Amino acid sequence: MEGPLAALSIPPPPDSGQVLILITELDPAGNGWQEHSRELPANEQERTHSYRYAADRFRFAKCRLLLRGVTACWQGISTQEVAFRHGKNGKPFLVQSLGLQFNISHTRGCAVLALCHDHEIGIDIENTGRRTDIDGVAGKVFTRREREMLMQLHKNEKRRHFFRLWTAKESLMKATGRGFSLNPSSIEAFLPEKPHIPGSFTCQNLPSANVLQAREIPVPSGYQAMLCAPAAVLVKSPLIITV
Numbered sequence: 001m002e003g004p005l006a007a008l009s010i011p012p013p014p015d016s017g018q019v020l021i022l023i024t025e026l027d028p029a030g031n032g033w034q035e036h037s038r039e040l041p042a043n044e045q046e047r048t049h050s051y052r053y054a055a056d057r058f059r060f061a062k063c064r065l066l067l068r069g070v071t072a073c074w075q076g077i078s079t080q081e082v083a084f085r086h087g088k089n090g091k092p093f094l095v096q097s098l099g100l101q102f103n104i105s106h107t108r109g110c111a112v113l114a115l116c117h118d119h120e121i122g123i124d125i126e127n128t129g130r131r132t133d134i135d136g137v138a139g140k141v142f143t144r145r146e147r148e149m150l151m152q153l154h155k156n157e158k159r160r161h162f163f164r165l166w167t168a169k170e171s172l173m174k175a176t177g178r179g180f181s182l183n184p185s186s187i188e189a190f191l192p193e194k195p196h197i198p199g200s201f202t203c204q205n206l207p208s209a210n211v212l213q214a215r216e217i218p219v220p221s222g223y224q225a226m227l228c229a230p231a232a233v234l235v236k237s238p239l240i241i242t243v
C-alpha cells in the first residue's frame with residue numbers, strides 16, 4: 001500500500017464473536033488532509049473539499065482512507081474499489097461486504113472505527129473536555145431517571161456520567177441506523193459502574209433495543225467512547241488497536 005497507509009500494519013479481520021476497534025489520532029489543525037484526500041475516489045475527494053475547516057477535511061479523509069485500506073486488504077480488492085451504500089438515515093454500509101459491518105465516530109483529536117461480521121453496530125466517541133451545558137443538554141435528551149441520577153453527583157462525576165450516558169445513547173442511535181430520527185430521550189440506558197460489565201437499554205419507540213448491549217471502550221484520557229452491539233458479537237471483549 002502507498003501514501004498515508006504505507007506505514008499501516010493491517011490487523012486480521014475480527015472473529016465472528018468479536019468486534020475489532022481501531023483508534024486513531026486526528027490532528028486538530030488538520031495538517032496533511034491533502035495527502036489523505038488524494039487517495040480517495042473523486043466523490044470522496046469532493047466531499048473532503050466541501051468541509052470548511054481543515055480539521056474536518058482531515059477527519060473525513062483519514063477515517064475513510066483507513067476504512068477503505070483495512071476492508072480492501074481483507075477482501076483482496078483495491079482501496080478505490082471499496083463502495084458504499086447508505087441507509088434511510090444516512091448510515092453507510094459496504095456494498096461488497098461479505099457480511100462485514102462497520103461504524104465510525106470522530107471527535108476533536110480522535111476517531112474510532114468499529115468492525116464486525118453480520119451484525120449492525122454503533123460506536124460513539126466524545127471529547128469530554130469540550131464546553132458543554134450538561135444540565136441543559138440532559139434536560140433535553142435524558143430520561144427523568146437519568147436526570148435524577150445525574151443530579152445526585154458532584155461536578156466531576158456528573159460530567160463523567162453525562163458523557164457515559166450520552167455516548168451510550170448515541171451508540172444505540174447509530175447501531176440501529178436511526179441516528180437523531182430516534183429521540184434520545186425515548187432511550188433509557190442502564191450502565192453499571194464497572195466498565196467491563198455490559199450496559200443495557202430500553203426504548204419505548206424501539207422494543208428490540210433490549211437485545212443490544214453497551215460496552216465502554218477504553219480510549220485515551222480526555223475522551224469517552226461507547227460501543228453498542230448485540231451480545232452475539234460481544235462473546236469476546238472487543239479487540240482494540242491503536243493505529
Ligand SMILES: CC(C)(COP(=O)(O)OP(=O)(O)OC[C@H]1O[C@@H](n2cnc3c(N)ncnc32)[C@H](O)[C@@H]1OP(=O)(O)O)[C@@H](O)C(=O)NCCC(=O)NCCS
Pocket residue numbers: 060063088089090091092103104105106107122123124125170173174175176177178179180181
Ligand atoms: C449519525 C449521527 C447520530 C452522527 O452523529 P455525530 O455525533 O455528528 O457524528 P459521529 O462522529 O459519531 O458519527 C459520524 C459517522 O457516523 C456514520 N453515520 C452517518 N449516519 C449514520 C446513521 N444514521 N447511523 C449510524 N451511523 C451513521 C458516518 O460514517 C459518519 O461519519 P462520516 O460522515 O465521516 O462517514 C447524526 O449525524 C444523525 O443523526 N444523522 C442522521 C440524520 C438523519 O436522520 N437524517 C435524515 C433526516 S430525516
